[in-house]
Amino acid sequence: MMITPLPVNRDLILGSLSKGVRSDGRRxxxxxPIKFEFNVISKANGSASVRIGDTYVLxxxxxxxxxxxxxxxxxxxxxxxxxxxxxxSPQFEAGxxxxxxxxxxxxxxxxxxxxxxxxFKDLCIIPNEKVxxxxxxxxxxxxxGDLFDATALASIAALMVTKIPxxxxxxxxxxxxxxxxxxxxxxxxxxxxxxxxxxxLLLDPTLEELELVEARLTMFTNSKGEIxxxxxxxxxxxxxxxxxxxxxxxxxxxxxxxxxxxxxFNNWDKNVRGALNGV
Amino acid sequence: MVSSGSVVFPGDFLGVIEEFIAGDGVKEVDxxxxxxxxxxxxxxxxxxxxxxxxxxxxxxxxxxxxGLGYVFDVGFESAGIKVSYVEGKGVxxxxxxAYLRLPYVSSNVRYNSMYDVVREGDLVRAVxxxxxIPYNVSIRDNDLGVLFARCPYCVSPLYLxxxxxxxxxxxxxxxxKFASGYLLKM
Amino acid sequence: MSGKxxxxxxxxxxxxxxxxxxxxxxxxxxxxxxxxxxxxxxxxGKTHILVGVYGPRESFAKHVSLPDRSVVRCRYRMAPFxxxxxxxxxxxxxxxxxxxxxxxxxxxxxxVEEFPRTIIDIFIEVLEADGGTRCASITAASVALxxxxxxxxxxxxxxxxxxxxxxxxxxxxxxxxKYGEADVPVAIMxxxxxxxxxxxxxxxxxxxxNALLQLAMKGCKRIHEVQRKALKDGFGEIKNLVLEE
Numbered sequence: 001m002m003i004t005p006l007p008v009n010r011d012l013i014l015g016s017l018s019k020g021v022r023s024d025g026r027r028x029x030x031x032x033p034i035k036f037e038f039n040v041i042s043k044a045n046g047s048a049s050v051r052i053g054d055t056y057v058l059x060x061x062x063x064x065x066x067x068x069x070x071x072x073x074x075x076x077x078x079x080x081x082x083x084x085x086x087x088x089s090p091q092f093e094a095g096x097x098x099x100x101x102x103x104x105x106x107x108x109x110x111x112x113x114x115x116x117x118x119x120f121k122d123l124c125i126i127p128n129e130k131v132x133x134x135x136x137x138x139x140x141x142x143x144x145g146d147l148f149d150a151t152a153l154a155s156i157a158a159l160m161v162t163k164i165p166x167x168x169x170x171x172x173x174x175x176x177x178x179x180x181x182x183x184x185x186x187x188x189x190x191x192x193x194x195x196x197x198x199x200x201l202l203l204d205p206t207l208e209e210l211e212l213v214e215a216r217l218t219m220f221t222n223s224k225g226e227i228x229x230x231x232x233x234x235x236x237x238x239x240x241x242x243x244x245x246x247x248x249x250x251x252x253x254x255x256x257x258x259x260x261x262x263x264x265f266n267n268w269d270k271n272v273r274g275a276l277n278g279v
Numbered sequence: 280m281v282s283s284g285s286v287v288f289p290g291d292f293l294g295v296i297e298e299f300i301a302g303d304g305v306k307e308v309d310x311x312x313x314x315x316x317x318x319x320x321x322x323x324x325x326x327x328x329x330x331x332x333x334x335x336x337x338x339x340x341x342x343x344x345x346g347l348g349y350v351f352d353v354g355f356e357s358a359g360i361k362v363s364y365v366e367g368k369g370v371x372x373x374x375x376x377a378y379l380r381l382p383y384v385s386s387n388v389r390y391n392s393m394y395d396v397v398r399e400g401d402l403v404r405a406v407x408x409x410x411x412i413p414y415n416v417s418i419r420d421n422d423l424g425v426l427f428a429r430c431p432y433c434v435s436p437l438y439l440x441x442x443x444x445x446x447x448x449x450x451x452x453x454x455x456k457f458a459s460g461y462l463l464k465m
Numbered sequence: 466m467s468g469k470x471x472x473x474x475x476x477x478x479x480x481x482x483x484x485x486x487x488x489x490x491x492x493x494x495x496x497x498x499x500x501x502x503x504x505x506x507x508x509x510g511k512t513h514i515l516v517g518v519y520g521p522r523e524s525f526a527k528h529v530s531l532p533d534r535s536v537v538r539c540r541y542r543m544a545p546f547x548x549x550x551x552x553x554x555x556x557x558x559x560x561x562x563x564x565x566x567x568x569x570x571x572x573x574x575x576x577v578e579e580f581p582r583t584i585i586d587i588f589i590e591v592l593e594a595d596g597g598t599r600c601a602s603i604t605a606a607s608v609a610l611x612x613x614x615x616x617x618x619x620x621x622x623x624x625x626x627x628x629x630x631x632x633x634x635x636x637x638x639x640x641x642x643k644y645g646e647a648d649v650p651v652a653i654m655x656x657x658x659x660x661x662x663x664x665x666x667x668x669x670x671x672x673x674x675n676a677l678l679q680l681a682m683k684g685c686k687r688i689h690e691v692q693r694k695a696l697k698d699g700f701g702e703i704k705n706l707v708l709e710e
Contacts, residue, residue, distance in 0.1 A: 040513075040592075041513070041544075041547070042511060043549060043594070043595075044546035047546060054500075056498070058544075058592065060545065062545065062551040064551060081554065083544075083554055085542070085588065086517070086519075086540070086586070086588045087500075087501050087504065087516070088500060089500045090373055090501075090522075094588070097554075135545065135546075137545040139544055139590070139592070141498070141590070142498045142499055142500060143500055144499060286697050288620060288692075288693050289611055289618065289619055290618060290655070290656035290657065291656070292656070304616065306576070306616075306618070308618070313618065313656075315576055315616040315618060316611065316614055316615070317611040317612070317696050333614045335502070335503070335612070335613060335614030339521065339580065373519070373522040376523060411581055411582070412523060412581065412583060
């Protein structure tokens, strides 16, 4: 259930937006601090959690051997699923995924797929018969405003640390070995979601600001700066100029997010390797 | 040993009824006083009252609180209000439903029906009469009543002009029990 | 016992190197979520659970509320990546049963009569499961309820005990739970010393049962200390918890 914002709130937020600052002191195109945690779930093949301010999401990747889709017989399968668990927000009801949760999962799926995150051919074991199926399960644990960008970051981060067992084909038999190997990560697609309030475009809205957001534009970019998935959401609309401005924002901010992601990953990787070598 | 300011947990033994009177967050069980919430102990020496203060003690409105909310349902004799804000306490996470009945509308003016008092969508300031669900509220005082309303025909905001609510666009006069602090004045 | 995994070695140490009366490292964090009224995270060994509490709040569905008391609802769910083989997100019969026993373990402590016609919602999300999830859920949920300021007669602390390779053990891991001879989850209200959860899976003599129950209650009391510390400082931890015999 939505709580109708009191009129005071709206004026306050719009007033501060017109000055180019937000109620928490950020610029319009500024994200709250972003924090990564890698491999938080040891039972998953790969996992990562991301916090952007109050937003807290966790993504776990599970790998299974299964049948490929008939139209892509030599490619692995990626399935993205999302759960808005009720402890994340009083507005999330217990029960099967609603339209918001399905929309999020499908947009992330497209972003990862068209962003060329994973080499799907690398996931093929026996063409037409057996391939790796990657289940990407998104858990929204605390709703702090910007779910798309946080889950996109967490999803690619989880894939980056995902390890699948090495398999050997002997005749028609598949032997699953103990040792594990990482996925072939080809690109790092990230999403930047532009939120429109009045005539202002802002990134990473707080929950308070989110209540006033009229329209939302999620844009995935890859490391070449190409746009690889777009989704417009909410009942409002964008002008042509706003869309083009959003493209620029998505590219420049996407680059920023990607470097934060890679830097966090490298730091984590160095620590893990350091710990292994040190012992 | 219990002392003012110390941290207590649910189930902690605080003393016996001969020593203190149970205040907020304290319950008497078989002659013993037990903390029933997590927080800091407060001992009022003069009144011999012991209570537990918690930063989360606000959960639901109590009698005497003044709330802000939107009218969501109007009948002939009563109206339903979703209260989402309590003055001095803040925004309620989950709005509570409160009912306004005709006898609690005004002490000097007689309204025949609730339709002359509030309409659906009005923003109302009202005082809680009880501390439990279902809540009842009153708007008898001068500073209580409708704070903001829209014209039922053209949906433009209504302005307060010489004691009446008038639509800024179509000049339609609307009857309401408005508060002295009505937001739009002309 | 042939063909079964050995759970206790010749030195009396368990699969993860613990002694029979040693609990796994336990960590409780309080108030970690921003949108709920009360929350807690518990990490016990590899078991990792998040609990959020809403309420008391008005019930939107009138038929679930009661005129004289608050209704407590509890939802225990496991994340698809929390276990070895991916779990479907649809609720299983096990999750439905656990939701019920967890609720009934917590309810005796809650002063439900203070808030008639309201609902208290407890949401438990198991992010990683490695045995003892129901006990960890109860321990964390009770802390989350206290964090929400909900009046309670007492906290509720829970601890699992059991038997593996003919020996009594505390705080079972997933393997000991699966391959051991018995599993006894227990929850108590530590100040009142009354039991609010008691289940048993397996076979035990009455002497063993008696010994285990006493052991579990000792364990609960130690966990209660961590709960209190977590509430007070926002964080509570015990790295090496060995129960005295």
